[in-house]
Structures are given as structure tokens and as C-alpha cells.
Amino acid sequence: MLRMSLLATLAFSLCQTMANAQMSHHQHASEAACEEVDLRCASKVTPAFASDGTLWLAWMAGGRISVASSKDQGRSFSTPVQASKEKLNLDWGPDARxxxxxxxxxxxxxxxxxxxxxxxxxxxxxxRSSDGGQSFAELRPITASNDSQRFATLGLDADGSAFAAWIDKRNRVPAQQEGRKYEGAGLFFASSKDGGTTYAEARLASDNTCECCRLGFAFAGPGRPVVVFRNIFEGGVRDHAVMTFADPATPGEVRRVSNDEWQISACPHHGPSLSISAASTYHVTWYTNGKARKGLFYARSDDQGRTFSDPLPLGRADRNPTRPYVLSGPHGATMVWKEFDGERTSVNAMTSHDEGKSWSKPVAIATTTDTSDHPLLVSDGQKIYLSWMTKADGYRLLPIGDGS
Amino acid sequence: MKRCLLAVIFLLVSLAAAPAAETPSELKPFVRGSWQEVLRSHAGRPTLVHFWGVTCGPCKVELPLLGQFMKDHSEVDVVMISADLVPNLPGAARAMLEKAGLGSAENWLFSDGFVERLRFEIDPAWQGEIPRTLLIARDGAVTTIEGSAEIPDLEKWLAQQKAVMR
Known part of the structure; x- marks a missing residue:
């Protein structure tokens, strides 16, 4: 009897230790601060301002996509609403959001x-929500295809229609069946005339693009979507390209942003960013590890992506600069990216008042000591804000000075 | 908890009687400091360190080739580190390793939510693209192969290692 109770005590204490170890390990290993659906537990947060100045956020936490709004620039939020009834196996790729x-x-x-x-x-x-974010319709696949789709980007055109582009692997198997080598995936697109309830049939914009990077997206004007993507050029070179659509149903030419000569058969998980100013300047930032150059770069185009300026390196090379983002607003353009010094991640920013021809010195505008989402920029039509989710310090919305 | 208690009692009771069953391939949690541990424990031996991930397309093609390479070359220490961003899934990682004949390699799994810091310890210039192979010579010299490694290149490196020995 004594032996049995000793055994039970030993078993109990072992289980306690295992449960504790599992818990602490889980917390430590997660890129989120907690496992619930709350904003403070989010690993990815995407912002958007409504025309009335309300900030809206969509975030990934606890296996759900949640949405809430703020009328006081992120100090307080409405009660979050989940976009799905059930928990989902959300794409947790570094560039998915x-x-x-x-x-x-x-x-x-x-x-x-x-x-x-x-x-x-x-x-x-x-x-889609038709009641101001109080409820969302049943989830619908953007396309009937059953092949892999990832890294969707969504934009709102001037006429109110929604334009979506994403990376799609549907051409892979047919090519292989015909004995053709197929690299990467296709850049596909579709429009919605009913505010994102239904989308037109998906169409191919360009084949053989990199399969694991986010897309950069902006409008060059009404009905002129522009996508920047990591393309696969001849010889497996994964450099960036831009495509300006003639209209939302007509893809344009693939034009090279820069010759970085990054020949790699791998997933960089590190996509570009694009913004187009009112003066039609294309601003592009990207990461490469090519033969010609390595690190983060910025370039501008005055001729709708036909030619680009010489790439401008961003950040300190010894601090692993990552995740560049650019946004043009009424008072100039802003760029942000992350740097890491071995202990701390900082978001660095610089601004331009001459359409990207010259930039202010970079300034660290925020830091954190644990993992963090990519830094994003968002505009309310006046100011540009940094939108940044961090595990240790939660969500931040910071207005960025003009650098003058 | 109750199920765990029963399981542990069963385990303790059966431990004395049953011979040790074959354990599934171990996945060591790769955390802060693990990289130095890897370097220390293989110092002086030719070592192939491969970073991969279950969501990485090119890795699916490369892993079985590395499995064969390991089988053919017992003189090389093979260290596999699953380096997808967390959540790194142990079940999926183990299944892929075993299918590729790499179950018996030294297998690690990124297990720290702060992956930037993990990568910085390994190589401050690495931004996380996988696959990635580091060939570490006896003298500690590191050759980095970005993207999928070509097996003939690995063979060539190994031949150089052997030449140095002679």
C-alpha cells in the first residue's frame, strides 16, 4: 500500500512538472504573447483608416481573424468581432497577414x-461586413481552384470595387504532367464589383513568380492596379518585378525593378512594398541577397515602372535590416524597416519631401525586446503612422514626424 | 491530468519489466545558446548543418537527397535544424525527416518565439531564407550554401576534408 501511494505521489509530481514544462515551453516558443483571440495576443495586425478617420484593425490571434475599430488613434478599441465562427488553421508564414x-x-x-x-x-x-463590422458573412474561397493559394493582397479601387492578387500554384501540376519544369507559382488576380462578397473568375497575371513572399500593391490611378512581386527570372534569379495593369482585367508587362542577380532555389519569406504618390512616382522597397547587392533597398520610378533609379541601400548592414515598408502621403513619403542589435529590435524611419529623390537620416522611432510583426505604415489622409504589433509591448500606432 | 497520472503509473510499473522500446527520432528544442552547443559538440569533425522547414517547397525535394548523403557518408556529422518561423510543428517535422531517411540525424527544431535572435546567433546576415546549408570543416571554417545544395558540391567539399586529413 505504501509502495502504491509512493508511486502515485511520484507520478503526480512528474505530471505536474511535465504540465509546467509544457506550459512555459509553449509560452516561450510562441511568437504571440498569449493564446486567446484578443489584440494583445496577435501575431499579425493589419491597419486601415476609413475615410471618416476611424482606424480599423484586422488581426490573427487564437486561430481567428478579428476586427475592431478605434476613434482615438489606437488608444481604445471597439469590442472585437471575429470573422469566422470556427477556429481556423491560419497561414502563419512570415509574410502572410x-x-x-x-x-x-x-x-x-x-x-x-x-x-x-x-x-x-x-x-x-x-x-464582408455590411453592418459596420458588427458581423461578417460566411467565409468564401476567392477561387474555386483547389490548388494552393497564399499571400493575398486586397485594394479598393476608386469606383468602389475590390481588387485582389495572390500567389497560386494551379499551373504547377499540369506543367509537370506535360514534362515541363515549373518553378515557383503564378501571380493571379480577381476583382469584386459587390464590395468583396463575390469575386470574378481568377486569372493569371504572370507565371513562375516566387511562391513564398508577400506582394506589394497600390493603384497608379482609378482602375490601374500595380503589383510588385519577387519574380523568377531566367536561371532561377529571384529579383523583383512590377506590373501595371491597363485596367483591372488586363495585366501589363513584367518590368524588372532591379538586377540584383539573386539566384536561389529557396523561400526568402521576405516580400517587397510599393506605394505610388499623387505625382505618379512609384516607390519600391525590397530585400535581396544577390550577387550584385545584398540587403534592403529602395528605388523610384517616374515612368510607371519602365525604369527605376539606382537602388539606395537601407539600414545598417551589421544590424540585419529587414521588412522594409514604404508609404507616400500628402506631405511626402516615409520608409520604415526593422534592425536587430542582438538584443533589441528597432523600427527605423526616414522621410522624403521630393518624391524620393533625397531622404532624411534614419531615426529609430520604436523598439522592443521580443519578437514582433513587420512594421507597417498607414495614412489617415493627413499623417502617416507606424502600425506595429510586438509580443512584449502590444500594439502601437505612432504618428511619424516629417523629418524636417 | 488524470490520464497523465494513469499513463505515468503504467510507465513506472512497466519500466522494470519491459525492455526499452525503440524511441522515435528526438527533436531537440533549438533555443538561445543552442548554436554554440552545436558548434562545441561537433568541433574537430566535418559537419553538415542544414536549415529547413516543413512549409518550404525546395526543402521537400532536397531532404531525401540529404538522407541518402548521410547514409553514404558516416564520416560526416549531419545536423538538421527545422527553422520555419514558429509554430514549428514537431509532428510534421518528424514525419518529413523520417520519410527522407533523416530520422537518425541530430535533429533540432526552432523553439523560441524570438527567431530574429536565434538567427542572429547563427549568422547576423541571415534573414531566414531556407533551405540553407553550412559545411563546417575540421578547423571550423564555414562554407555557406544558400538555397538547395547540390550533392556533387557536398561530395567535393568532403573530398577536400579527406585530403586535409592525409
Whole structure:
């Protein structure tokens, strides 16, 4: 009897230790601060300002996409609403994040990807709220295809229609069946005329693009979507390209942003960023590790992406600069990126008042001591703000000075 | 908890009687300081360190080739480090390793949410692209192969290692 109770005590204490170890290990290993659906537990947060100045956020936390709004620039938020009834196996790729656009009439369109199977094949799902974010319609796949789709980006055109582009692997198997070598995935697109409820049939914009990087997206004008993406050029060179659509149904030419000569058969998980100013300047930032150059770079184009300026390096090379983002606003353009010194991550910013021809000195505007989301920029039509989710310090929205 | 208690009691009771069953391939948690541990424990031996991930397309093609390379060359220490961003999934990682014949390699799994810091310890210039192979010579000299490694290149490096020995 004594032996049995000793055994039971030993077993109990072992289980306690295992439970504690599992818990602390889990907390430590997660890129989120907690496992619930709250904003403070989010690993990815995407911002958008409505035309009335309300800030909307869509975030990934606890296996759900949640949406909430703030009327006081992020100091307080409305009660979050989940976009799905059920928990989802959300795409946790480093460059995956929910997409949100706010229509002038208050409608909200969302797009995001999930892993649909154990082989990590993705599926892009969409939904819409017609009641100011109080509820969302049933989730719908953006396309009927069952092949992997990831890295959707969503934009709102001047006429109120939504334009989506994503990376899609549907051409892979047919090519292989015909005995052709197929690298990467296709850049696909579709438009929605009903505010993101239904999308037109998906179409190919360009084949053989990199399969694991976010897309950069902006409008060059009404009905002129522009996508920047990591392309696969001849010889497996994964350099960046830009495509300006003639209209939302007509893809344009693939034009090279720069010759970095990054020949690599791998997933960089590190996509570009694009913004287009009112004066039609294309601002592009990207990461490369090519033969010609390594690190983060910026270039501008005055001729709709036909030619670009010489790439301008960003950040301190010894501090692993990552995740560049650019946004043009009424008072100039701003760029941010992350640097890491071995202990601390900082977000560095610089600004330009001459369409990107010259830039201010970089300034660290925020820091954190644990993992963090990519730094993003968002504009309310006046100011530009840094939107940054961090594990240790939660969500931050910081107005960025003009650097003058 | 109750199930765990029962399981542990069963385990303790059966431990004395049953011979040790074959354990599934171990996945060591790769955390802060693990990189130095890897370097220390293989110092003086030719070592192939491979960074990969379950969501990485090119890795799916390369892993079985590395499995064969390990089988053919017992003189090289093979260290596999699953370096997808967390959540790194132990079940999926183990299944892929075993399918590729790498279950018996020294297998690690990124297990720290602060991956920037993990990568910085390994190579401050590495931004996380996988696959990535580091060939570490007896004298500690590191050759980095970005993207999928070509097996003939690995063979060539190994031949150089052997030549140095002679």
C-alpha cells in the first residue's frame, strides 16, 4: 500500500512538472504573447483608416481573424468581432497577414489565407461586413481552384470595387504532367464589383513568380492596379518585378525593378512594398541577397515602372535590416524597416519631401525586446503612422514626424 | 491530468519489466545558446548543418537527397535544424525527416518565439531564407550554401576534408 501511494505521489509530481514544462515551453516558443483571440495576443495586425478617420484593425490571434475599430488613434478599441465562427488553421508564414479594406459606405472586405491540409497548401478566404463590422458573412474561397493559394493582397479601387492578387500554384501540376519544369507559382488576380462578397473568375497575371513572399500593391490611378512581386527570372534569379495593369482585367508587362542577380532555389519569406504618390512616382522597397547587392533597398520610378533609379541601400548592414515598408502621403513619403542589435529590435524611419529623390537620416522611432510583426505604415489622409504589433509591448500606432 | 497520472503509473510499473522500446527520432528544442552547443559538440569533425522547414517547397525535394548523403557518408556529422518561423510543428517535422531517411540525424527544431535572435546567433546576415546549408570543416571554417545544395558540391567539399586529413 505504501509502495502504491509512493508511486502515485511520484507520478503526480512528474505530471505536474511535465504540465509546467509544457506550459512555459509553449509560452516561450510562441511568437504571440498569449493564446486567446484578443489584440494583445496577435501575431499579425493589419491597419486601415476609413475615410471618416476611424482606424480599423484586422488581426490573427487564437486561430481567428478579428476586427475592431478605434476613434482615438489606437488608444481604445471597439469590442472585437471575429470573422469566422470556427477556429481556423491560419497561414502563419512570415509574410502572410489578413487584408482589410474599408469602403466609403462603411462596408468592410477581408481576405486571408488558411492552410487547407497537412502539406501546408493554402486557400485564400474572403468575407464582408455590411453592418459596420458588427458581423461578417460566411467565409468564401476567392477561387474555386483547389490548388494552393497564399499571400493575398486586397485594394479598393476608386469606383468602389475590390481588387485582389495572390500567389497560386494551379499551373504547377499540369506543367509537370506535360514534362515541363515549373518553378515557383503564378501571380493571379480577381476583382469584386459587390464590395468583396463575390469575386470574378481568377486569372493569371504572370507565371513562375516566387511562391513564398508577400506582394506589394497600390493603384497608379482609378482602375490601374500595380503589383510588385519577387519574380523568377531566367536561371532561377529571384529579383523583383512590377506590373501595371491597363485596367483591372488586363495585366501589363513584367518590368524588372532591379538586377540584383539573386539566384536561389529557396523561400526568402521576405516580400517587397510599393506605394505610388499623387505625382505618379512609384516607390519600391525590397530585400535581396544577390550577387550584385545584398540587403534592403529602395528605388523610384517616374515612368510607371519602365525604369527605376539606382537602388539606395537601407539600414545598417551589421544590424540585419529587414521588412522594409514604404508609404507616400500628402506631405511626402516615409520608409520604415526593422534592425536587430542582438538584443533589441528597432523600427527605423526616414522621410522624403521630393518624391524620393533625397531622404532624411534614419531615426529609430520604436523598439522592443521580443519578437514582433513587420512594421507597417498607414495614412489617415493627413499623417502617416507606424502600425506595429510586438509580443512584449502590444500594439502601437505612432504618428511619424516629417523629418524636417 | 488524470490520464497523465494513469499513463505515468503504467510507465513506472512497466519500466522494470519491459525492455526499452525503440524511441522515435528526438527533436531537440533549438533555443538561445543552442548554436554554440552545436558548434562545441561537433568541433574537430566535418559537419553538415542544414536549415529547413516543413512549409518550404525546395526543402521537400532536397531532404531525401540529404538522407541518402548521410547514409553514404558516416564520416560526416549531419545536423538538421527545422527553422520555419514558429509554430514549428514537431509532428510534421518528424514525419518529413523520417520519410527522407533523416530520422537518425541530430535533429533540432526552432523553439523560441524570438527567431530574429536565434538567427542572429547563427549568422547576423541571415534573414531566414531556407533551405540553407553550412559545411563546417575540421578547423571550423564555414562554407555557406544558400538555397538547395547540390550533392556533387557536398561530395567535393568532403573530398577536400579527406585530403586535409592525409
Amino acid at each position: 489578413p487584408q482589410i479594406v474599408i469602403e466609403k459606405n462603411g462596408g468592410i472586405a477581408l481576405a486571408f489565407s488558411i492552410f487547407r491540409d497537412k502539406a501546408f497548401n493554402g486557400q485564400v478566404l474572403t468575407t
